[in-house]
Amino acid sequence: MKVTFTQILLAALLSSMACAGTIKAQSVLEKSVTLSVKNIPLQDALKQLQKNSDIKFIYSKNSVNLGQRVTIDYQNRDLKTVLDEMLKSNGIDYEVLKGRIVLGKAEEIKAIREGRVVAAETNNSEAAVAAVPVTGKIVDERGVPLPGATITEKGTGNATMADVNGNFKLNVSDNNAVLVVAFVSFRTQEIAVGEQRNFTIKLLDDIKGLNEVVVVGYGTQKKSVTTGAISGVTAKEFEDLPVTRVEQILQGRTSGLTIAANNGQPGEGATVRVRGITSFGNNDPLWVVDGVVVDNGGIGYLNQSDIESIEVLKDAASQAIYGTRAAAGVILVTTKKGREGKPQINFAGYYGISKPARRVDLLNAQQYATLRNEASVAGGGNIVYADPASLGVGTDWQSVIFNNSAKRQNYELSVSGGNDKSTYYTSFGYLDQEGIVATDISKYKRANFRVNQTYKPAKWINFGENIGYTYNRSIGLGNTNSEFGGPISSALNLDPITLPVVTDQAAASAPVYANNPVRRNALGYPYGISSIVGQEIVNPLAYISTRLGNYGWAHNVVGNVYGEVEPIHGLKLRSTVGTKLAFYGSESFSPVAYLNASTITSQNSYNRESNRLFNWNLENTASYSRTFNKHNATILLGQGAYSDNNRYTDGVTYYNLPVDNFKDASLNYSIPAVNRVGYGSEGQIHTISSLFARVNYNYDERYIVEGIIRRDGSSRFGSNFKYGTFPSFSLGWVPTKENFWPKNDVVSFLKLRGGYGVVGSDAIADNAFLSTIGGGRNYSFGTGDTYISGYSPNAPSNPNLRWEETSQTNVGFDAVLFNDLNITFEWFKKKTSGILQYPPIPLYVGAISNPAANIGDMQNTGVELELGYRKRVGDFNFDINGNVSHIVNKVTYLGNGQKFLDGAGFQGIEGGITRTTVGQAYNSFYGYQNLGVFQTQDEINNYRSASGAVIQPNAKPGDFKWADLDGNGVINDQDRTYIGNPTPSWIFGLTFNAQYKNFDLVVFGQGQAGNMIFQGLHRLDIGNANFTTKRLNRWTGPGTSNTEPRVVDGDPNHNTTYNSKYYLEKGDYFRIKNLQIGYTLPTQLIKKAGMRRVRVYVTGENLFTFTKYSGYDPEIGGGSYSIDRGFYMQAKSYMLGVSVGF
CATH class of the missing domain: 3.55.50.30 (Phage tail protein beta-alpha-beta fold)
Known part of the structure; x- marks a missing residue:
């Protein structure tokens, strides 16, 4: 036409x-x-x-x-x-x-x-x-x-x-x-x-993405001329999805990003790793929101509807502009701005219910009694339960703590507009979410307000501000992934014979209830106390009653103001001041309580704590852009100053209050000084001073060059290594713009690129290079009882403490095939040297603590692939986007004489369960190799060493056969080896979008593979703790099992107290994260009401998880990555929503 x-x-x-x-x-x-x-x-x-x-x-x-x-x-x-x-x-x-x-x-x-x-x-x-x-x-x-x-x-x-x-x-x-x-x-x-x-x-974009502008450090670039490895998402990809945290937006939608929920507690964040683990310490990426640096925990203040785009800087060529804090990756979040035009009002909201996505199969009362009898007899004891069948099913503790109709609602309203002189964007948001576990003590509420404004009084000047405020109030159940009690751990381990509530008058009058301050329900009946299982494993209803009313709160203000002038065409001078101001704290009451014989609170206490945090950054930049003929060049010069951890804490704890609940305790009582303990602390301020520069050049968007250099100084290092320099260089070539390239629709665009750069990290404690003095080293001279106060160095100083440095090589290409298929491929090698850590030193040095040092090197190698395909057939329009990443982590150096670093442990396991050593992935699982189950005594007798001695003389049929790796004829600590990797080597995601007339469909799935999970749902040091039903497949005689050992009190062969592959399960999974069906009302039906767009939808979240893992959830983040101690699982949710535009 x-x-x-x-x-x-x-x-x-x-x-x-x-x-x-x-x-x-x-x-x-x-x-x-x-x-x-x-x-x-x-x-x-x-x-x-x-x-x-x-x-x-x-x-x-x-x-x-x-x-x-x-x-x-x-x-x-x-x-x-x-x-x-x-x-x-x-x-x-x-x-x-x-x-x-x-x-x-x-x-x-x-x-x-x-x-x-x-x-x-x-x-x-x-x-x-x-x-x-x-x-x-x-x-x-x-x-x-x-x-x-x-x-x-x-x-x-x-x-x-x-x-x-x-x-x-x-x-x-x-x-x-x-x-x-x-x-x-x-x-x-x-x-x-x-x-x-x-x-x-x-209508669909002609060639998706090539003319899009992406956000990079201190500016923007056309996607067609970027040379770094940058992935991102825009608002249209997530604006109608019911997410509650920014991390959920990125999970499975960008390559090279491993994201795992810390737990399913409402309001909780996630563990985010950009191209794997970079250090032995902090591996959280740098989050930058509208130019303001915020810590990982601080991004919870963001409202999804306020976000315009998110870019992930994955390679050093794009990260180097952030220098010292970019080693673990950089994530740039840009919030929405107003646009010229009449005011636009947008409302979005949804309401739904959530429930546990899975349950763990536990023994019922009859099964439990049967196995307890068997274990007791095998251990030399007597029958414990004369008639297990009479006990029936017993108590299902999971049903006691789970909520199958936890509510979840979110509402967002924004107003935006402007003219050629100014624009505005203002929004309000409210989120209310209940937990699926112990809902009375698992809740989260958040209220947001944002105002973004720009002003342009003259063509050569503009200024504005981006300010977000959030208030949140959370009630947490405490232990969300711990073997040491809490509702989940107790529900998994408490015997099914104990009653949740004792309603029989005779039983309720027993001495344990009559003579102790037990917890009771609203009718006065006591919560059941187990006489079988003890320690921290208590009745979860009683535990919940001790935490009612406790809550945490936070006010956060994050924003910046900026001004920019353009005195001559192409030269822009810009100054930005950003800040994060936070006030946060908690209130809690612990009543007098008898939960069992070993879990007793003899005096009540009320604690109130408040904190103040103030971080700021100041940045000044000058950029000049010039185009002549087909030459395009931009130069950026910048200076920055940053300060964080300006923190102050004040708190007070009151004891022996004349009350028995939180509500009364929160009133202002006049408490004697002897029952009042106040405390406070002040954070050590961390500062960074920086200079940086970047040069971009391209000829006809065909030949592309970029160079970056940044020099940072940190208060965390001494004069020898206070400053670090971080350079990068990258190239790009677009052969499809060459005259020799045949004009065709097969390869309509191709860009080849590569880069190398170095970034750093100062993630170590403040003043770690100094030798600080500590007290408490008291000594008694002579034979008297008088102690003289003493002081000594906490740890030796280290004036040569220096930056961690991460160098990275990246090679990749971007291509568009048949005008419909977008492909991005990356190969990278990332090396970290001089990892900051606190290595152990000999006791004869006399130090209380280990000194900080640069002790290790680490390497990550990987490939990434992103694919996008879109098509329209008549009224049917669809697109498919997928990504997959393969990352291999390996420790390459641990310092002179350092053989290993022990990692996590688990209650009841002898020795740690993870260890870091050269040649293996960081914090790999470490333990014994079991070679199956001894079926007969002859097998035990024939398992001998080279000297002819029986290797496991105390074993019995039904016990594990342990591998004697060192060949000394004895099973001991030297026979442990590496048995699994907790970090997934494969991560992937797939999104399918379809529209037919006014109907639309979104299906999004994500997953991971290649990692093992330590399944630690059973409390090993409590012999009577309940089991999962896999113990029903135990060895009971020759040929009955070669994987599940016998049950026996005392466990003399260490079948369950040695860490081995018995506890490891594959963590592979694929999850249908979101499935949404929507309908947009016809324009002619709504335009008379002044509405531009009305869309209604139903959404299911975490609907299906395909995995062989037997625990609640194979996605386990946080400090116990891939270690399941009784993980608070993510919820399955169903929601009904609407979005309206005026």
Whole structure:
């Protein structure tokens, strides 16, 4: 279809009407511009002028000839002078319409000036016979109207254009007509009319992503000219998904990112790793929100609907601009801004219920009694339960603590708009979420407010602010992944014979209830106390009653103010001041309570604590951009100063209050000083001072070069190594722009790129390089009882303590195939040297603590692949996006003489369960190898060493056969080895989006593979603790089992107290994270109410998890990564939502 001058003119008028405020033609033509070109086509010269000067040209190729070559050299001249020479000398006239410059023949421009604008061109004879009226609306993928889009009846000249709201009307010949819909930068679509009379037509980007602008450190770049490894998501990919945390937006949607929930407690965050583990210490990425650095725990203040885009800087070539804090990756979050135009009001909300996604199969009372009898007899004891069958099913403790209808609701409202002088975006949000475990003590509420504003009083100056405020209130159940009690651990280990509540009067009068301050329900009945299982494993109902009312709270203000001036074209000077101000604390009451014989609180206490935190950063940058011919260059210079951990803590604990509940304890009582203990502390301020620079150059967006250097100074190091320098360099080449590349639709775009860089980390305690003095080293001289106070160094000093440095090489390519398939591939090698840690030193040194030192090196190698495919077939439109990453971690050095570092332990296991050593992945599982189960005594007798001695003389049939790895004929600590990797080597995600007319579908899944999980649901040091049903498959005689040992009290063969693969299970899983079905109401139904868009949807979250893991959840993050101690699982949720735009 040919586009005429009149159509171009109408498009300009319509799109201009969409903006609030006007721009006078005279002010546009007075704009100062720079253009230096030599003998290039006029069309290319206009493109450069448009790119450099923020000017929009509109023209029809049928009206003007832009192939003529021009030579122009103007520096900071007004636009009118440049256009007069460049256009009028070539027979082209122009006119400014609403800030856009329309090009055309002299007579066409004259008609504009005289107001003689003709309607869109239509073939009158064909229009006269058109008898079928059709109407509709043209929008982009996000539902934003596309004014000026052309709608043509295929094979005719019968055409019209969409108005300012994207609406159109057209009479077509009959039901066999086909509509051809076209718009600049979007893919043309053909739609059969048939019986349908109203259409909502979504146009897709022509080539997805290439012209998108992505956020990089201290600026933006076109995606087509980036050379680093940058992945990201935009608002349209997640704005209607019911997520509660920013990390959930990224999980499974970007390659190279491993994300695992810390636990399922409402409001909890997630463990985020960019391209694997980088250090032995802090591995959290640097989060930067609108230029303000926030810690990982601080991003919970963000509201999903306020986010415009998120970019993940994965390689050193893109991270180096952040220097010292970029070693673990950088995640840039950009919040929404207002746009020119009339005010827009958007509301979104959902309500739903949640329940546990899985249950663990535990022994019921009869099964429990049967195995207890068996274990007792095998250990030399007597029958404990004479008639196990009479006990029946017993208590299902999981049902006691689980909630199958926990509510979850979220509401968000935003107002935005602006004109050519200022814009605004204001939003409000409220989230209320109940936990699925012990709901009375598992809740989270959050309220948000945000205001983002920009001001441009003159063309050379702009300033603004981005400020977000959040208040949250949380009630946490305490132990969310611990073997030491809490509702989950107790439900897993408490015997099923004990009653939740004792309602029998005779039983309730027993001495244990009558003589102790036991916890009771609202009717006065005591909560059951087990006489079988003890220590921290208590009745979860009683435990919950001791924490009622306890809560934590936080006020967070995170934002920045900035100012920018452009004294000459291309030179921008910018200053930004950012801050995070937080007030947070908690209140808790612990009543007098007897939970069992070993869990007793003899005096009550009430604690109130408050904290204040203030972080700030100041950054000044100067950037200069210049385009000449096809050369494009930008230089950035910057200076930064940062301060964090300005923290103050105040608290007080009261004892022996005359109350028995939180509500009464929170009142202001006059408590004697002897029963009041106050405390406080002040954080050690951490400061960084920085200088940085970046140079970008590309020729015709074909050859691309970028270089970065940053120098940081940190208060955490001494004078020897206070400063570090972090450089990077990267290259890109787009062969599809070469003349030799054949023009085809098979490979429509290809960019090859590679880079190398170094970033750093100062993630060590403040003043760790110094030798601090500690007290408590008291000594008694002579034989008396008088002690003299003593002081000594806590640890030796280390003046040579220096930065961790992470170097990274990255090679990759971006490609578009068949105009439909987007491919991004990355290969990387990341090496960390001088890892900061506290290695053990000999006791004879006399230090209380270990000194800080650079002791280790680590390496991560991996590949990443991202694929995106989109297609439209008639009214059916779909896209599929997937990503997969493979990452291999290995420790390569541990310092002179250092053989290993022990890691995590588990109650009841002899020795640790993880260890770090050279040649293995960080914190790998470490234990014994079991070679199966001894079936007979002969097998035990025949298992001998080289010397002929029986290796396990005390074993019995049904016990594990342990591997004698050192060959000394004895099973001991030296026979332990590496038995599994807790870190997944594969991570992947898949998203399917489909639209059919007004219906839409989103299916999103993600998963991981290649890791093992330590399944530690059973409390090993409590012999009578309950088991999972896998113990029903125990060895009971020859041939009955070769994987599950016998049950026996005392466990003399260490079947369950040695760490081995018996506890390890594959952590592979794939989860349907979100499934959403939506419907957008037809425009004609809602426009009379002043609404732009109304969409309703239903969503299921965590619907299906495909895994062989037997625990609650294979996705285990937090401090016990891949160690399941009774993990608070994620919830399965069902929600109904609506989004409305006015």
